[in-house]
Amino acid sequence: MKRLDPPAFNATQAIEVCASGISIHERAQALLDALPVIQASEAEYRELGPAGQLFQITESNIVTSQIDAVLMGVIYKAHFARKGSPSRALYEQIRMAPEYGICPLCAQRTVATVDHYLPQSRHPKLNLTPVNLVPACSDCNKNKLAGVPTRAEDQTLHPYFDDLGNDRWLVVEIQASSPPTISFAIRPAGAWNDVLIARVNYHFRVMGLGELYAAQAASEMADISYSLEDVGVSTGPVGxxxxxDGQFRSRYDRDxxxxxxxxxxxxxxxxxxxxEGYRMIRNRRP
Ligand SMILES: [Zn+2]
Structure with a gap:
């Protein structure tokens, strides 16, 4: 759920650099011959992406008469992303883009791979297209595999296109219990339309962010329990x-x-x- 700048290179550059590292001449040539098809597909993607309409792109299991989805998958894995290949630097540029290496889809775990926003099996024309390649942690990568969107509402968020803005929209609900129970909810920002509201909720569900954040929050509270009780003893509830508030403002300032x-x-x-709740965390080592 963090916005990222799209990669600074296009499909033509990705294909040309990738082809230069393929020693099987016919395969390299077939890839270069596919350029017009891949460029047209990239142009369509760039047009539909900002409008949240990528689900409209027609699925296909071929790129050209010479390259099917399976071969394109081989080209991606054995050539484009292969360590030591000339195109690996491009792959790394995508993978390493997020600040501190944090996955933009969950904003929590570390990036492990490059995810095809539109899956490579159904959209081989977009297999090496940079704007379809998004850095992801392995959990988000796996969670996203499940569904192929057939309507706008069922699309996960795209870090290169979707901007949720800086209004506060992620909120917690606190249940008075011992220890306190924290759950996360989405409070749609004023600028969001109905489709974006549905998509943020869909993304949250598919990526399991409610459970992820609740676990992190419980652990964070256990971490601060000792110091909070200290503060409480010397300055009471006001303190x-x-x-x-200081902790909040420090986090808010960054994100x-x-x-x-x-x-x-x-x-x-x-x-x-x-x-009283701050005294009920008490999850200390024995
Ligand atoms: Zn993630």
Whole structure:
């Protein structure tokens, strides 16, 4: 759920560099011969992507009469992404793009691979097209495999095209329990249309972000429990709230919608947590 700049090179460059590293002459030539088809497909993708309409691109199991989806898969894996190939630097450029190597789809785990936003088996023409290649952690990569969207609402978010803005939209609900129970929810920003609201919810569900963030939040609270109790003893609920506010502002300054930003905002705003809940975390080592 983090926006990324699209790769700074296009399909033509990817294909030409990839072909230069293929020693099987006929295969390299077949790939170069496919350029017009691949370029047309890339142009369609660039037009539909910003409008959130990529699901409309027609599926196909061939690129040209010479290259089917299987061969294109081989070209991607054995040539384009192969370590030591001339195109590997392009692959790495995509994989290494996110700040701190954090997956843009979950904003939590580290990038492990490059994901085809439109799957390579159904869209071989887009197999080496940079704007269809998104860095991802292996969990997000696996979670996304499941479905092929048939309508706009069922598309996961695309880091190169979808911008959720800087209004606060990720929020927590706090249940007064011992330990406190934190769950995450989406509060749509004013600028979002109905399709984007549906897509953010779909993305959240497919990637399992509710469970992921809840687990991280529980662990974070266990981490801060000792210092919060310390603050509570010396300055009471007002001091606890002030402390949480500082933590919130520090996270918000970097990312308005990280799970940490949402967590600290929710804790700060909870009267129950600031008066007694902070003493109920108590998940210490024995
Ligand atoms: Zn991820």
């Amino acid at each position: 606890v709230r002030q402390h949480l 308005a919608n990280s799970w940490k930003t949402a967590l600290y905002e929710g804790l700060r705003d909870s009267d129950w947590f600031c008066t």
